[in-house]
Amino acid sequence: MTELRPRPLVRLRNITTRFAGQSVHESLNLSVYKGERLALVGASGCGKSVLLNEIALLTQPQQGQILLFGQNTARMDGRGLLQLRHRMGMMFQQGALFSSLTLLENVMLPLREYQPLPLPLLKELAMLKLKLVGLPTSAAARLPQEISGGMLKRAAVARALALDPSLLLLDEPTAGLDPASASAFDDMLLELHATMDLTLILVTHDLDSLWRVTDQVAFLGQKQVLCKAPIEELVMQDHPDIRHYFANTRAAGAQGRRQGGLPV
Amino acid sequence: MQNQGSAPEIIPAGEQQQVRGNWTTAWLKHWLQLQPVLVTQDPAQLIIQADAMDSNGALTFLHLFGNNPAYWPAGLTPSQQQLLQLVLKHRESHIPEPVMLNWVADIGYRVSRLGLYTRQFLEFLGQLVMALLSLLRHPHRFRLRLFLDVIQKDGLHAVPIVALLSFLLGAVVAWQGALQLKAYGANIFIVELVALTHLRELGPLITAILVAGRSGSAYAAQLATMNMNQEIQALRSLGQNPFDWLILPKLLGLLVVLPLLTLLADLSGLVGGMLVAQAQLDISPSLFWQRLGDEISIIHFVVGMIKAPVFALIIVNVGCMQGMLARGGAEAVGLRTTRSVVQAIFLVIITDALFSILFSNAGW
Structure with a gap:
């Protein structure tokens, strides 16, 4: 497959990250291609979220190169980085919606700052995003603290999609949701991916989403990407860390549920 | 925002227009x-040519x-049709x-809120008193370290600002009084003016207002953040009474500290008045203190000091609530932080007015 898609959308080359002398990544390499639905998995504390933040240009690694859309971010000035940021959307784990703004105003904020458009059109564009992530019309006027966790996460995705990015980064999108909401959230991600020409990179511990949403999984361990493969291949790997991660009853349950006839 | 391309334009192509x-x-x-x-054109005559949508x-x-x-x-591609x-x-x-x-409706809403605020205040006061009584029965639950922390942060660290501001206030009162008293040749009454206003009213009031702004707001912000972080529920789940940890040390601390700060404010206000009396009216410090001892009854000082613990209770109650x-x-x-300061200062001044009526009826 890889030879058919020559230029990766995201390419991490020899990334080394250290926190207070402790290294989290050591010459890590990873390529993500257009249209992929990639999950970053690994034990807690292996630096998945840090890696996601580095792709989102929120933290900088001590060494190594980050290439986004074929451009080396180390050599770019503020203006170039801003344009790159517009092509990426990030959903934070707790939603990180601005608590003093309504959901509509939250989604409208990036549009308003970067697109000098008439207010009615801005509102309609923001409303479209809220509807696309499956929120009811009435939610637009609510404040973030007035809505449920599932709706909050959808609204966070709507804000990340405000500028129609081609790369969507999600930090633990289904953490803290009940199984039904999590599964509905997964469906929404698949629908958005299919209709809006998106590339997804998500950090997740939710094995159900792993089987359902992703087509590639990168396993982080020993400060490296140990393996990048579809989940079906990944669980067959012989590496002790990968086997340890998947060889427990909870993982077996998710795999069993998936293979036991859930629609693909 | 992918492959940006070039700016949109309309190009004539034969009979039709290319968009x-x-x-x-x-x-x-x-x-x-x-x-x-675009709106003046017949849509049938337009052809869309776009690489991305x-x-x-x-x-x-x-x-x-x-x-x-x-x-x-x-001219729309199938995938563009689909997206549309x-x-x-x-x-x-x-x-x-x-x-x-x-x-x-807004006026009605605001009036009904006033009733709610009163109820909230009284409810919290009740809880505070109950917690205090329960602490008296179980003195081992007293958190000495947290209490001392309050003494240091809200007492000791407030000394410079309280001293400076009441000194300036005493000087200003004396200055304004001196101008008037000089006209009547009643120079020596500057002592009564400064001492009465300061000991009875300004000393306790300025101290309470400063502490409400300095410490009351900090209490509100601290507890509000802990509340959102579920730290208060965490204390409850561990079988601990949040009042013992977070509120009673503040109450007991301020009950000790606020009278002491009021005493300090009284003294530095008097010193401020004394210096202005010397500069403006040629009343020597020794004469000032002598007159003070002869003419000003101790009761005026007591009246001021009685208010201090009540103000402390108001500040802690409002801030923590x-x-x-x-x-x-x-x-x-x-x-909540804003509201704690506004309500505390409001209640302090109202209480001060009530005290004035009470004391004047008692003949103090």
Whole structure:
């Protein structure tokens, strides 16, 4: 497959990250291609979220190169980085919606700052995003603290999609949701991916989403990407860390549920 | 915002017009600028030529050409058609606005809130008293370290600002009084003026207002943040009474510290008045102190000091109550902090007025 898609959308080359002398990544390499639905998995504390933040240009690694859309971010000035940021959307784990703004105003904020458009059109564009992530019309006027966790996460995705990015980064999108909401959230991600020409990179511990949403999984361990493969291949790997991660009853349950006839 | 392409333009091509350019977020403004030209054209004569379209662009397209696919220009690719249909399905022109009350309802709402605030205050006062009584029965639950922490942070660290401000206030009162008293040759009464205003009213009042702004707001912000972080529930779940940890040390601390600060404010206010009396009216410090001892009864000092613990109770009650009531996000912390300062100062001044009536009836 890889030879058919020559230029990766995201390419991490020899990334080394250290926190207070402790290294989290050591010459890590990873390529993500257009249209992929990639999950970053690994034990807690292996630096998945840090890696996601580095792709989102929120933290900088001590060494190594980050290439986004074929451009080396180390050599770019503020203006170039801003344009790159517009092509990426990030959903934070707790939603990180601005608590003093309504959901509509939250989604409208990036549009308003970067697109000098008439207010009615801005509102309609923001409303479209809220509807696309499956929120009811009435939610637009609510404040973030007035809505449920599932709706909050959808609204966070709507804000990340405000500028129609081609790369969507999600930090633990289904953490803290009940199984039904999590599964509905997964469906929404698949629908958005299919209709809006998106590339997804998500950090997740939710094995159900792993089987359902992703087509590639990168396993982080020993400060490296140990393996990048579809989940079906990944669980067959012989590496002790990968086997340890998947060889427990909870993982077996998710795999069993998936293979036991859930629609693909 | 992918492959940006070049600015949208309309190019004549034979009998028809080519509408060239990408329908992406970066070009929305340009498409709107082309709107006056586009609406005069017959859609059947237009041909769209676009490499990319995103959802923002699709909505703008619908804005220009309408919702009916029959009137859309030709030249759309199947995937663009699909995106337009998707956006059409989710398009919602009715934007709900947050509900606003009309002015009559708003007045009613605000008045009913006043009743609510009174109830909240009394409820919290009741809880505070109950917690205090329970602490008296179980003295081992007293948190000495937290108590000493309050003494240091809200007492010791407030000394410079309280001393400076009451010194200046004493000087200002003396200055204004001196101008008037000089005209009547009643210079020596400057001592009564400064001592009475300061010992009875200004000393306790300025101290309470400073502490409400300095410490009361800090209590509200601290408890509000802890509340949102579920730290207070965590204490409860560990079988601990949040009052013992977070509120009683503050109450007992301020009950000790506020009278001491009031004493300090009295003294530095008198010193301020004394210096101005010497400079303006040639009343020597020794004469000032002698007159003070002869003419000013100790009762005036006592009246001022009685108020201090009551003010301390008000400040702790309002600050901690606002913190415990905070719900929601970052904005609520700000709101509760503001409200704690405003309510505390309001109640302190009201109580001060009530004390004045009470003491004058008692003949003090």
